[in-house]
Amino acid sequence: MKLKTLFLAGTALAMAGGAATAEDMTLVSWGGAYQASQKAAYADPYVAMHPEVNVIWDESSAEAVAKLRAMNEAGNITWDLVDVVASDAIRLCDEGLAMEIDPDTDLAAAPDGTSASDDFGDLLVSECFIPQIVYSTTFGYRTDVADWGGKEPDDICDVFDLEAFPGKRSLEKRPINNMEWALLCDGVAKEDVYDVLETEEGQDRAFAKLDSIKDNVVWWSAGAETPQLLADSEVVIGSTYNGRLFALIEEQKQPVKMLWDAQVFDLDGWIIPTGLSEERLARVKDFVKFATDTQRLADQAKYISYGPARKSSAPLVGQHASLGIDMAPHMPTDPENAKNTFLYNYEWWADYRDDLDAKFQAWLAQ
């Protein structure tokens, strides 16, 4: 009798639990300051409007591609919306793990009536990708290096100039971006970079250029490493995401400056996994429509120095929420910063990534 009561109570509890989870929505992001900015700009206002929704955050974006594939094979998708970089979105779309969207019906139009597909424009790099921000991979350098005799680097090729700017550099432990920068500084014109990189000789040229600084490079694999290395004076100049450098310079007040020359633009955004149930899909589509409208994207820039992906959001970018400084001059897309930028070619890298990565790793190991 007692056992039966317990059992019934347990069942009731489980059912109550089930009912409570019906409105759960799991968002996957990168953690840290970036996820905090998404929470403040998108999720909190949305939950205020829809108190029945319980937003759960999962900090798995770095392994999102592998985890989504595993979930798909297991037939149990537990994520509703996943934040990934554009190249991962293309891969997930290729694998059939991300859902194709129709920008004009699934995303909100701009306040002046411009359709979403025009407002996002070229940034819709894949049928599955819903862009949020434009970020850039660029360099930061210390301003107190005695050996430099008061000079400061202002050209991407200063990274490769050990005579004028001695000291250690930090670069990302993968071929993407590094190969392009090496060729740019080896005299290849910006528009020819990928044509040259396609050839064996072009790749050798890029490696030869990287060879010239190889002994002075610390290779990073997590975005937080370069800011730490710069703060510790372990390196004097290093590449990382511009938002990380913003935090280092403006929030931690380190003697570091940005070198915006030849910054490489990249995109980050949402994808909706395939295989969601109808209710979950309807809920997440509703959220996405809200979270990627003009005002919400502009709001995110209050918390982090990444540029909104909509053209219509740019004029609305205001001041930092806690520092009270104007954010516009810290955006990678600001005209002053974007004098010389480099566009990352997703489709090219989708082809050459495996091949060049093997060569790059072999080169590193030499």
Next chain:
Amino acid sequence: MSDTTSDQVLTTQDGKPLKAALARALRREKLRSFLLIAPLLIFVLITFVAPIIDMLFRSVENEIVSETLPRTVVVLEEWDEASGQAPGEDVYNALLYDLIIAVENKRHTQLGTRLNYEQTGLSSMFRRTGRRVDDFGEVYADQLIDLNAAWKEPVTWATMLATPEWISAQETWAANPSGPEPAFVVSEAARNALPTTADLYGAFARFIQTEDSDSPMEEDPWVPVYKALYQDLIANPDAASAFSGETATLVGQAAAAAPNFETVSIKELFIDADDDWGSAENWAVIKTFAPKFTSGYFLSAADAQLTPTGVELKPEDERIYLYLFYRTLLLSIMITVSCLLLGYPIAFLLAALPLRYSNLLLILVLLPFWTSLLVRTSAWKVLLQQQGVINDFLVWIGIIADANRLVMINNQTGTIIAMTHILLPFMILPLYSVMKTISPSYVRAAKSLGANDWTAFWRVYFPQSIPGIGAGAILVFILSIGYYITPELVGGTSGIFISNRIAFHISSSLNWGLAAALGTLLLVAVLLLFMVYDRIVGIDNVKLG
């Protein structure tokens, strides 16, 4: 007494033979102990062994090519890659039919990714072509529709190709759409007369029914279906005889007109969509990787590649895995040896000290064990980096000049130091538990017989501690072979392990086949070393306590 009982069977009290009763009792005992471990056994099998086998199987599995391009790989069999010429029109026709199905099912990009592992450029070749393949053969559709507008009607196609039973079943369903649609069935007559059309239209109808949940009676067929019909009509001008009524007239009219149709080369359409389709080299890759199982991943893992002409080594600038295997084994041995050199005296001290001191020391040994791996690794960064604590101290006391700070991290030294620290408890604990059981009276006896301290230790104490060394060394070695977080953080470029590449292929490049092959090779290497160890030291000589 003994000879009276020897030839009669011993029985229990209730008259059963003692032997059988004993065996039964024993069997029951065994069954009970098996039932006791059964939950664990089942748990291990389901959650550990099965996934590992599944994962390792991926290292040879290669079904995606023959599943996505079933028609193409059959026709491609006859193509001779040694000719250096791209295959003929029939291969491209088959490719068109395969690809339109793959594109509609969104499988072609997956295939492109798979083949791109073998040949750079195939990923975008499939992606680009996939966007255009749905209007390949449009010229045939236009001409057929111009000839007779009935070809525009979905019903024409369904009536021509389906069995009458399916048509009536579908009509019943359409009148009252409850429950699943009746699955499309191609009629035998149509299959004989128009084999290609029946095949492709069948795939179309299945797709419409299962993916879109629509009726083939209401959906326009894919454009390549028209091309298939044209091809069938040219091959079999008498196709109309297989049909009756209006369909026969329609097919007869089309068959009569077909030889005068304006034609288009599908091969040229493909090459127009992407030049790479004209390359014999790319076709050779598709042919080489057509079988359901491949040795390609294992060859990649051994720095070789499968080419149409056989196995050959990769170009020198892409060879990395064998070197990484070698480095992993070498560094793991060095880490094991340094753990032993550092751990042995500590374990000895632990075993020799009175209990209250040894407990304190044991806590000190275990303390880092309870700290997060990442915290410990980061702590080593702070200590070892060039502007770090150790270098600052050495510069301050004047041993090294400020300009010549030691490089102790982001290289092999960093990996060895950090991993030795992390794995030290795995060496100390088995050593300690074995040393604890060595009775001090043996050493005392040796000394009383005239041995000096060293001889007593080396000849009497040390041999007894070998089982602990064996256990500790195996633990540390096997753990260090699989480590990747620590090498990634402190190893720079010269201190990373093969596991770093496995992790990369699992989580980043998604080349799970290669990751599985690398993992299998690593597993085999460890098992081999284990066997060698068994030969030299003896596995029964390993003790954890």
